[in-house]
Amino acid sequence: xxxxxxxxxxxxxxxxxxxxxxxxxxxxxxxxxxxxxxxxxxxxxxxxxxxxxxxxxxxxxxxxxxxxxxxxxxxxxxxxxxxxxxxxxxxxxxxxxxxxxxxxxxxxxxxxxxxxxxxxxxxxxxxxxxxxxxxxxxxxxxxxxxxxxxxxxxxxxxxxxxxxxxxxxxxxxxxxxxxxxxxxxxxxxxxxxxxxxxxxxxxxxxxxxxxxxxxxxxxxxxxxxxxxxxxxxxxxxxxxxxxxxxxxxxxxxxxxxxxxxxxxxxxxxxxxxxxxxxxxxxxxxxxxxxxxxxxxxxxxxxxxxxxx
Amino acid sequence: xxxxxxxxxxxxxxxxxxxxxxxxxxxxxxxxxxxxxxxxxxxxxxxxxxxxxxxxxxxxxxxxxxxxxxxxxxxxxxxxxxxxxxxxxxxxxxxxxxxxxxxxxxxxxxxxxxxxxxxxxxxxxxxxxxxxxxxxxxxxxxxxxxxxxxxxxxxxxxxxxxxxxxxxxxxxxxxxxxxxxxxxxxxxxxxxxxxxxxxxxxxxxxxxxxxxxxxxxxxxxxxxxxxxxxxxxxxxxxxxxxxxxxxxxxxxxxxxxxxxxxxxxxxxxxxxxxxxxxxxxxxxxxxxxxxxxxxxx
Numbered sequence: 117x118x119x120x121x122x123x124x125x126x127x128x129x130x131x132x133x134x135x136x137x138x139x140x141x142x143x144x145x146x147x148x149x150x151x152x153x154x155x156x157x158x159x160x161x162x163x164x165x166x167x168x169x170x171x172x173x174x175x176x177x178x179x180x181x182x183x184x185x186x187x188x189x190x191x192x193x194x195x196x197x198x199x200x201x202x203x204x205x206x207x208x209x210x211x212x213x214x215x216x217x218x219x220x221x222x223x224x225x226x227x228x229x230x231x232x233x234x235x236x237x238x239x240x241x242x243x244x245x246x247x248x249x250x251x252x253x254x255x256x257x258x259x260x261x262x263x264x265x266x267x268x269x270x271x272x273x274x275x276x277x278x279x280x281x282x283x284x285x286x287x288x289x290x291x292x293x294x295x296x297x298x299x300x301x302x303x304x305x306x307x308x309x310x311x312x313x314x315x316x317x318x319x320x321x322x323x324x325x326x327x328x329x330x331x332x333x334x335x336x337x338x339x340x341x342x343x344x345x346x347x348x349x350x351x352x353x354x355x356x357x358x359x360x361x362x363x364x365x366x367x368x369x370x371x372x373x374x375x376x377x378x379x380x381x382x383x384x385x386x387x388x389x390x391x392x393x394x395x396x397x398x399x400x401x402x403x404x405x406x407x408x409x410x411x412x413x414x415x416x417x418x419x420x421x422x423x424x
Numbered sequence: 425x426x427x428x429x430x431x432x433x434x435x436x437x438x439x440x441x442x443x444x445x446x447x448x449x450x451x452x453x454x455x456x457x458x459x460x461x462x463x464x465x466x467x468x469x470x471x472x473x474x475x476x477x478x479x480x481x482x483x484x485x486x487x488x489x490x491x492x493x494x495x496x497x498x499x500x501x502x503x504x505x506x507x508x509x510x511x512x513x514x515x516x517x518x519x520x521x522x523x524x525x526x527x528x529x530x531x532x533x534x535x536x537x538x539x540x541x542x543x544x545x546x547x548x549x550x551x552x553x554x555x556x557x558x559x560x561x562x563x564x565x566x567x568x569x570x571x572x573x574x575x576x577x578x579x580x581x582x583x584x585x586x587x588x589x590x591x592x593x594x595x596x597x598x599x600x601x602x603x604x605x606x607x608x609x610x611x612x613x614x615x616x617x618x619x620x621x622x623x624x625x626x627x628x629x630x631x632x633x634x635x636x637x638x639x640x641x642x643x644x645x646x647x648x649x650x651x652x653x654x655x656x657x658x659x660x661x662x663x664x665x666x667x668x669x670x671x672x673x674x675x676x677x678x679x680x681x682x683x684x685x686x687x688x689x690x691x692x693x694x695x696x697x698x699x700x701x702x703x704x705x706x707x708x709x710x711x712x713x714x715x716x717x718x719x720x721x
Contacts, residue, residue, distance in 0.1 A: 130618075134543060137624040141539035142551065144532040145595050152570065152592030153558050159569035170572065221460045237707050238464050241471065244699050244710070246653030248671045249692045252678050253474050256685055264473055264489040296467065304711050357562045360655045364678070378564045385568035386660065395568050403565040410560040 160403070163396035170392040183393035187401070190380075190394060192372030199287060200377045203362065206291040207355040211298045212347050218299070219306030220336070236307065243300030251364025254293040255280070258365065281370045290362035290374055297361065298354055302347045309343030310336070349413040353406055377402055477689035478502075485685045505690035509673035517662075518669040521586050522651045528591040529598045529647050530640055536595075537602025538628045542614065552603060558596040564656060571660050581663045589657055594647045605639040606632065641709050649710075652699060670695040 164183055166176040187193065222235055242250070257263045258279040266276040279289045313336065321331050359378040368375030375383075377398060384395030469490070476492040477485045484496045505511065540552050570589065571580070579585040614627045622630075658669040668675075674695050677688035703710050 134624060135545060138539035138543040138545075138548065141535045141624075141628075145536040145599060148528070148532070148588060148592045149555075149558060149595055152573075152589045153561065153566075153596075156566040156569040156573055157561060159573065160566050163569060172576065218460075218463075221456065233707070235460070235464055236711070237703075238468060240711055241703070242467065244649060244703055245692075245696055246655060246671045248655035249653075249674055249695060252674060252688060253470055253692055255678075256688060257470060257473065262486040262685070264469075267486075267489050296470070299467075353562075357564060359564050381564055381568070382656075385571075392568065399565040399568060402562055406562045406565070407560055414556075 157403070160396050160399050163392055164400045166393060168392050169390050179393070183397040184400075186394055187397050192375060195372040196375055196377060196380055199372075199374050200356070202287050203291060203294075203358070203374075203376055204352050204355040206288070207294045207298065207358075208348055208352045210291060210295045211302055211351045212344065214295060215299050215302035215306055215347070216340070216344070219303050219310060220332075222303070222307060223310045236303070239303050240300035242296050243298065245297070247297065247358070247361040248364060250293055250297055251361045255365045258289060280366055283370055283373050286366050286370065286374050290365050293365060294355065294358060294361055298351055302351060305347055306340070306343050309340050313339045345416055346413070349409055349416070353409050353413075356402065356406055356409070474689040474692050477685060478693045480686060482684060482686045485689070501686040501690040502694075505677070505687045505694060508687060509670075509676055509691050509694075510667055511670075511673070511694055513667040514670045514673040517583065517667055518652060518671070520583060521590065521658075521669065522648055524587045525590040525594065525651050526644055526648055528587070529594045530643060532591075533595055533598030533643065534602045534633065534636055534640070535628065536599045537606055538632055540599065540603045541606035541609075552599075555596045555599050559600065563593055567656065567660060574661055580661065581666050583662075585661050586658060586669075589661065590651050590654065594650065598643045598647065601639050601643055602636065605636065609635065642712060645706070645710055649699060 162176075165178060165180060167179045167182070168174065168176045218239055222232055222239070245253075257265050260266060260276060260278055260280070263279075265279065270276055277285070280286055317335050317339070318331060321335055326334070357378065358376070359382065362374065362376060363379050366374040368379055381395055381398045381402065384391050384398060473489060476490075478501055479492060479498060480488075480496050481498055481500070488496065540548050540555075574580040574585045574589075577585075579588070609632070614631060617627050617631055653671060654669070655671045658672050659675075662668055662672070674688070674691040677684050677691050
């Protein structure tokens with residue numbers, strides 16, 4: 117901007133026209149995004165500070181932070197915190213770990229035997245399915261007496277496992293399908309990262325006599341640090357946002373033990389509509405959590421751009 | 425960063441194999457390959473299970489979960505599922521929502537991206553930062569207010585509400601993509617046209633638009649999959665009185681106690697098959713598009 121001023125002392129008519137046309141070009145997207153993204157965000161903030169049953173004829177009553185204060189007193193709050201954090205942590209750790217190992221195995225550098233593109237597509241495929249559909253599918257697979265998982269266990273001589281109604285185990289049961297879905301993306305990002313490591317690095321280390329595990333330890337993993345960070349952050353955001361997939365699998369059961377933050381927002385917003393304010397306060401907690409992770413990501417991405 | 429061709433980074437630079445391949449190394453390679461194949465097949469079991477399940481009766485799905493023989497094969501599920509989930513009406517809804525959303529997102533997104541990338545002005549840079557900030561907001565975080573708002577705007581329970589909301593939530597990403605892409609295009613591209621007295625819209629339409637194919641492909645695939653697979657918005661904004669979208673319709677086979685497995689699997693297959701077929705033909709673009717979305721957003 118400053119540079120532009122120094123170069124051209126006055127705005128020409130041509131430039132002013134250009135600016136006006138440019139603004140005109142932004143109008144359609146601005147209207148749509150303002151109406152359906154910005155406005156609802158402002159409204160959620162407003163709801164979170166008001167007491168309101170959600171009916172237009174009843175006026176809102178400003179209550180300050182009362183809704184936020186009421187959140188910890190809602191039934192199953194402790195379980196929500198535990199389940200949401202276990203879910204996000206479990207999904208993030210497992211997804212990143214598994215996809216890192218798979219990406220190493222799929223790396224194009226060791227070209228040869230089986231078509232790597234086909235394999236990559238195979239691992240990528242699950243992330244094309246809708247989350248609702250995946251949830252329904254896995255719930256059937258987990259079924260105690262009819263599901264394929266217990267059927268297989270019984271056939272192998274084991275005892276059937278109650279995947280969907282056992283505390284702690286069910287928290288794990290909702291993590292696995294989520295990893296199954298998210299993995300496709302993280303693998304692709306890891307593969308891109310692996311392929312950007314210069315081949316010379318590997319060659320030089322081999323000449324210096326490094327063995328395979330040393331190469332992995334001192335070249336691959338440090339060079340992959342940026343991709344690992346990106347995948348950790350994006351996967352954790354995705355896990356915090358996840359709604360229908362874990363819901364269709366466990367329905368929040370047993371008790372409240374797998375009911376996540378997002379599912380609680382839905383509950384207070386659409387089922388228990390008397391307490392709109394609490395739903396809005398929960399929404400704000402989610403928005404702030406995700407904003408925080410995104411800020412980390414943003415700072416990190418900027419830093420990385422400086423390096424490269 | 426996002427616009428880098430994620431899967432086209434030259435991976436072709438393979439080792440000029442300068443290591444001596446001993447017998448043990450060969451064995452470990454074969455073993456590694458074997459493990460990889462086993463796991464690749466394992467993660468496909470859920471997909472295999474539901475696809476063959478769509479062609480079996482409920483009892484056979486339970487009895488022989490992973491088998492499909494000619495004796496078990498049946499097409500009965502399809503008729504019943506198409507009937508029960510009101511398939512063609514749901515397909516029409518999902519199709520309409522997806523296509524109209526894509527048109528809006530590509531048209532307005534590229535227009536805004538053109539302005540943001542070609543005009544160097546402080547206000548435009550701030551606007552771009554706001555767009556990036558909008559990409560961060562989680563949809564479920566505002567759904568309560570959003571649905572209330574559609575009611576007061578009198579568009580609740582209409583396809584238009586669904587389309588406009590989808591467009592609004594996908595526009596920031598497409599603006600981000602288009603702006604990034606066009607920033608990399610040289611200035612000389614348009615200068616001659618302006619000297620000849622072309623309007624800005626002509627420059628956008630005749631000179632830039634034809635160059636945007638790669639980024640449009642990314643945008644179409646990412647937005648398309650997201651909108652097609654959307655469940656939450658369609659569930660909340662299209663009320664019971666409206667024929668639902670495919671993803672919501674599949675839910676009709678799902679009860680807490682009883683489940684018609686055969687119908688559910690057929691429903692899942694019917695709802696996912698268009699994307700599955702497209703993927704088979706456009707794998708490269710799909711993977712690139714999704715990965716671009718993952719890096720940012």
